[in-house]
Amino acid sequence: MEKIVIKNANIVTMAGFSHGPQKGKEFGELGVIEGGTLIMSNGKIDKVGKDGEFEIPEDAKVYDVEGRLVTPGLVDPHTHLAHYGSRENEYTWRIEGMPYIDILKNGGGILETVRQNRLATEEQIFEQSMENLKRMISFGVTTVESKSGYGLDWETELKQLKTNKKLQEETDIDIVSTFLGAHAIPTDFKNNPEEFVEKVIEMLPQAKEYATYCDVFCEEGVFTPEQSERILLEAKKHGFKVKLHADEIVPTGGAQLAAKLGADSADHLLCVDEEGMEMMAKEGVVAVLLPGTSFNLMTDKYAPAQSMIEKEVPIALASDFNPGSCPTENPQLIMTLACLNYKLTPAQTLAAYTINAAHSVGMADKIGSIEEGKQGDVVVFDCPNVDYIPYRFGISHTYSVFKKGKLIWEK
Ligand SMILES: N=CN[C@@H](CCC(=O)O)C(=O)O
Numbered sequence: 001m002e003k004i005v006i007k008n009a010n011i012v013t014m015a016g017f018s019h020g021p022q023k024g025k026e027f028g029e030l031g032v033i034e035g036g037t038l039i040m041s042n043g044k045i046d047k048v049g050k051d052g053e054f055e056i057p058e059d060a061k062v063y064d065v066e067g068r069l070v071t072p073g074l075v076d077p078h079t080h081l082a083h084y085g086s087r088e089n090e091y092t093w094r095i096e097g098m099p100y101i102d103i104l105k106n107g108g109g110i111l112e113t114v115r116q117n118r119l120a121t122e123e124q125i126f127e128q129s130m131e132n133l134k135r136m137i138s139f140g141v142t143t144v145e146s147k148s149g150y151g152l153d154w155e156t157e158l159k160q161l162k163t164n165k166k167l168q169e170e171t172d173i174d175i176v177s178t179f180l181g182a183h184a185i186p187t188d189f190k191n192n193p194e195e196f197v198e199k200v201i202e203m204l205p206q207a208k209e210y211a212t213y214c215d216v217f218c219e220e221g222v223f224t225p226e227q228s229e230r231i232l233l234e235a236k237k238h239g240f241k242v243k244l245h246a247d248e249i250v251p252t253g254g255a256q257l258a259a260k261l262g263a264d265s266a267d268h269l270l271c272v273d274e275e276g277m278e279m280m281a282k283e284g285v286v287a288v289l290l291p292g293t294s295f296n297l298m299t300d301k302y303a304p305a306q307s308m309i310e311k312e313v314p315i316a317l318a319s320d321f322n323p324g325s326c327p328t329e330n331p332q333l334i335m336t337l338a339c340l341n342y343k344l345t346p347a348q349t350l351a352a353y354t355i356n357a358a359h360s361v362g363m364a365d366k367i368g369s370i371e372e373g374k375q376g377d378v379v380v381f382d383c384p385n386v387d388y389i390p391y392r393f394g395i396s397h398t399y400s401v402f403k404k405g406k407l408i409w410e411k
C-alpha cells in the first residue's frame, strides 16, 4: 500500500483523549502542531510531528499542503442516512406554523418517509443513500452513524440495514449501523402501541446481525420511557450497545434513562433537566447535540450546551441528516450553528465532531484523532486555522479527504 506524507500543515491532532472524551475545561483542546508532517502507511498513521523531525520515506507520495489546516476525519454520530424519498411538501406547512410533532401525529413526518421506504426497492434506498454519503465525504466526513427506522416492519428495516452494510462494503467509510425499529408508532398500531413494542423486540435478534447499536425515539406521543427501557434492556441482552433520542420536544427523563442503561450517547436533549445532565456526567454518557434540527424546526430552544460543559457532560455534534427535521449533510454548517446558538468556540465544535463523536459511537480507539497507530482518517481544509471553518459559513472548506490512509476525495 502506498505511503502518504502530508507536510507543511497546520495539524490539529486532538491527541491524548482516546481513553475518554474532552469535557469541562479541557473541551476544545486541539493539540495543534504548526508546520507539521504526518506519515500514513497500511491504512494507519505512522508518524506525526514537526516538519523535518523525521525522514520522509523515498517511496512516499508527498502532499505539500502549504500551511493548510489538517484535522482528524470528521465523525457524524447521528444520521438517518439510509432512506429513500423526501418531504419538501412539509416544509411549507412548517413555515406556516404547523408543529413537527403534529405533522407526525397526523400520519406525516416520519410516517410519510416510512410509506415511501416501504414502497421503495432496496436498490433505490441504496442509490439515494450512496449519493448522500458521497456528499458527506465531500464535506470531510469519514465515519457515519446510520440508523434504520423508516420501515417499522422487518422487511423495510432490513432494506435499510442492508443499505448500511453495502455502503460500508462499497466505500472505505466506516458506517456505524443502528437499529431504530422504535422510531415511531406505525398507523396500524396507533391504538395498540404495546403490541408494536413487542414487534420491535421480536426484530432484535435478526437486527443484531446488521447493527451495533439499538436506539429508540423516547418522546411524548412516541415511545414512553418505560417502553424505551423495555426495548433497550432486551436489546442489551442481544448484545446491542444503546443510544437514545432523548428529551427533544418535551422533558421525559430520557437523559436519566440513558445514564441508567449505560448508553454511549443521549441525543437531542433540548429539554434535558439538571438531574439528567448530572446523571449523564456521572455515567460518562456523551450528549450528541443537533443544532441543525433546532434551526430547521424553528424552535427557539437549543440544548443547554453551556450547562453541560459546566457539569462536565462530554459533547459531540452531529448533522441528524434525515428527510424531515434536518435535511443537510453539511458538518461545517452545523459547526457554525453550534457556535452561534450554543456559544461553543470553533475549537470546541471541532473536538465535538472528531474525538468526542468517536467516543459517542464507541470507536475512539481507532478514529477521532491524529495519533500514531490510529486509522489514517484525515481531512485537509482550505483554511488557515480552525476558527475560519464556522466563521466563513455556507460554503465547503474541504480541500482533500484521506480515509484509511488513501486519498478518497479532492477539490
Ligand atoms: N426525532 C426523531 N427522529 C429524527 C427525525 C426524523 C424525520 O423527521 O424523518 C430526528 O432525530 O430528528
Ligand SMILES: [Zn+2]
Residues within 6 Å of the ligand: 078, 079, 080, 245, 320
Ligand atoms: Zn435522529
